[in-house]
Amino acid sequence: MKNILVINSGSSSLKFQLIKMPDETVLASGLVERIGQERGKLSYKSEKFSVSEETEVPNHTAGLKAVTKLLMDPENGVIKDASEISAIGHRVVHGGDKFSETIVIDAKVKATIKELFSLAPLHNPPNLTGIEVAEEIFPGAPQVGVFDTAFHRSIPSRANRYAIPNSFYEDQKIQVYGFHGTSHKYVSEKAIEYLGKENSKIISVHLGNGCSITAVQNGKSIDHSLGFGPVNGLIMGTRSGDIDQSVIFYLINQLGYTAQEVSDLLHHKSGMLGLTGYSDLRDIEAEAENGNRICQLALEMNAYRIKKYIGGYAAAMNGLDAVIFTAGIGENSDVIRALVCKEMDFLGIELNEAENGKRSKDFRDISSGKYGVKILVIPTNEELEIAKQTYDLIS
Template structure:
């Protein structure tokens, strides 16, 4: 039995057919540039890769193309082997602390939460509506990025905002990337054979977040009401004085939409260097570009700032885990962070850190005060397994 996992973005659809027991990715693919003049679709199954180029007018057309490729290239989605369709949904608000079987009521609630994740929930909603129409005989399950962080204590989730306003508009810290943080922190406990860990997970991709996890429960996370808060990211500012909004409105005459675009798409590494890809920023820095060098320092500084505060909140620290694109693959970034933690007895094994591998591994020395770990995330597998708990 398998689960079709769908991650629907604003102009893309990523999908993977997963065996939730073995973790095998049976088939996978991507639809991109939806709504643009020329779209691109690729489907991978076994040794076969099929690519199509041409207009993909909307998400409905994209998913219809995907189902056609499953029928043509394989494997079949109509032979009864699919147990569920799992949908990634960024924002579940205060309503979902775990996966939810998608009914009309759940779908309406996801739509209601769109203002809290305007870059994500509307796209997820499109994927859900289309997939439920095209695959009506299979259970559909929503797995929420925010669910893992419903366990945050009130002192971590609450903003010091007027209570009446906060309650009326559901303003609190929800977090994001929770599916990844839950999966990775659980795997770290397995790797170290301990359930009583105080650990920090650093999910470092184009979007970046940190979490503090004690005994398997999240007690802090860097993203807030939306995924804008926290670490420096590819195109997002991360933490910034809210008064910058007032300043840009009053002095620069910028509209709310312009500031929203600036903070969410034109800032972070892109705002500091012109590039949102960490690899390109490293290339610039190694060529002597002062802006790129400073951007990397700002990026690492923010990470270390969160590590320090989370260690204090947890009353200690056993492990720091790097995951996601940059976390898993950028040994120079990991070394940069470890160097700043050296005064506290954190010791990186440079030789192990330099090895590229898809396997979970400890990259600190035996006498390091904290375990440093690289552990690949697998959100698709986590979504598939959570979906199976309901079906």
């Protein structure tokens, strides 16, 4: 048995789980929030102890030290000392074209992650900070990087290239990289296990504040809605998804926007927020149910975009065995699932409406059974997937 500490470090947060592998037992989990702000917040939970409190967290080092203190607490801790941590698995958002698999982190890997800051400026810097802090606190444990983009390295050239001069690909590495790969890998493997067939054609729909959809054929990502960056594809909480490039030129050339202002608009002020004034889908669904036509339209637009991608990916794979809904919205919104699956019987997609309406945190099949395509709700578990990949690498 080996204890794997999984760390997902954000700009002002640090999410963690301590998982005993290979039996996948979660010994402790939690979140450090508002790092560097006036009052931080620490949430921690184990089988015999939990706490949620405001506390001073000036930096990531202080946050991880606070977590470590709870993990090794003489009365309520789950380990006795740092030597019981076998390895630390880190979520790293962008691996560019450098990393196609999980890797033990050394000085060269850290330097490469730093080189990729420009491709994920909101994510890779705090990811690297988490690695450096963990090295300081757990110097004896191997640090392992699990890259969100790695699962999508299998996308073929016909799908991952843009129709711009080849020099931009050859010299600048501008291509489809994709995101949410750890989530898509985890849920698609669960689906393959359920289907009982390796030669499978699956569409994985990850719907949270950020959204993406992946065509997974025989366990490999072969196409994906997010590309060079995380703003295109599906309509998201605050991100626009697909947009005509001419709109960007019009905003800059005719309306006087700067490039940075357009970027801010498309990343932070668009999507469901731009359409409705709300970024939380629960608020939008409540307003739509009360007759708010703007919110009703936004839900229809959201589902319509997903339907188009499902149709396109089914065509790309020449068939379809299952559609997966995962992440916060995918797992919990029966409204979105119903809108997406409406009038999709030509593809063999039909909901069991009673099953779709049930609330559950478990894996479930919500298809009617009338056609061949399974509609699956699979709770994602990126932390467990990181722990599995870390364990496999060091074992």
